[in-house]
Amino acid sequence: MAASPIVTITDMSISFTSPDEADIEAVRQVDLTLTPGKTLALVGESGCGKSVTARAVLRLLDRNADIRTGKILFDGAGGAVDIARLKPDSEAMRAIRGAQISMIFQEPMSSLSPVHTIGDQIDEIIILHERLNPKQARQRTIEVLDQVGVPGAKDRANAYPFELSGGLRQRAMIAMALACTPRLLIADEPTTALDVTTQAQILDLLRQLQDDYGMAMLFITHDLGVVAEIADEIAVMYLGDVVEQGDVHDVFRQPRHPYTQALMNSVPRLSRKADRVRLSPIKGNVPSPRDRPQGCAFTSRCPYAFEPCAGIAPARTVLGPDHIARCHLLEQVQTKELA
Structure with a gap:
């Protein structure tokens, strides 16, 4: 029996408003289904709407962005919730963001606070969502840093982002995203700035963590080699439209849309x-x-x-x-x- 989807996106369109121009449609009529234990890769050239689609799931869009149509149904503990209708700063959205759905951002140096230690930043998320005291939160932080392969996790928790290498910063970002064992992990090009050896290690880590937690994963990338390595399904985006979607082996073996073939x-x-x-x-x-x-x-x-x-x-x-x-x-x- 197939598992029930964690998030189902239906007919979602997103536009950006401008005071001196007509509205700009960035995403148009997107349908995506994110299932436990499965990875959906969102692929396309820069500017095609991949990150906007992902950020909409967490309601992290810019102030001038608006989800014009469609639904983002999240299968929560109390039943299905339409995230598209929640206010970004609402209590309901804050309870989902970071705890149920987490995101690994593309560049950790711009996503991590430079004036707080890695441990303090992870502690804050755990205290907020898990209601643990600071001592318990720090213990959990060390455990999750160790789980994602950060050597000397106890000492590294006291380090600032600039004191870590690119690979360790990315592992710290993954630890932060996984601190509350989310049901859906969104990875926005998490290996783009890494060398091939570190990239392979991060991909292996994400696969292992997905097996451990049974979570769904939305993996955003423009690298088809990475897609072949980690994805179960693929959705190809072009100028805000999903032009082809299916099982990754079917699409790779027989791409049918001219854009997918060109890629x-x-x-x-x-x-x-x-x-x-x-x-x-x-x-x-x-x-x-x-x-x-x-x-x-x-x-x-x-x-x-x-x-x-x-x-x-x-x-x-x-x-x-x-x-x-x-x-x-x-x-x-x-x-x-x-x-």
Whole structure:
């Protein structure tokens, strides 16, 4: 029997308001399901809406951002709660944030306080959510630092962020996110600034911690190699739209959307060196959200674009069990197959 989802995002659209410009739609009609023990990778180029989508789950959006439509249903202890309807500073949201849903941010040096020790910052979260006294909280802090592989955890708890290496700062961020054993962990490009050896260690650590806690994980990245290593499912975003989504093995084996295919073709491969095959970059640039195309957002860069693409937004095409894509070409192929 399949486990019930921890968070279900349905038809979520997010816009940013500006006093001197029209509203900018950053995320459009996103559907995601986050299940215990599973990792969903959110993939795409910079500026496609990955981090905005993740921050919406914790209501950490900028003041000028608004969840215009859709639901973010969280399966809480007292029943389903629509996070999209909660106020960011409400007591209900504060009870979820950090305790039930936690986030590892992309750059720990800008996310950790430079004037407080690592231990003090983790202690604060534990005291707030677990109602422990300072001595008990510090003991828990040392335990979780040790669990994420920080050597000499007791001494490191008294260190400031600038006294730690990049890899140790990232482990401290993971410890902070896991201090209250959350049910959902959001990892926003947690390995981007790390060398490949440390990156592999962090990925191994996250997989092990997921096995230990049985938590769901939303992993945001632009690195398809990392996706292949850690994800169970993948959602490919382009200009705020999820253009393809499905089981990671199905999507990698047979990518169906032209954007997903282009991402795959742009990845360097060892076999290409011997064959002297050039990389295949995606031509053109991502359009500005201020000038979003009326139809398919990928039209200007798509080698298969035809008449309907520029004027009509594509609907979801079901390609198999849990595999969907938004593309007029796929709609046309499917229509011919059914005829």
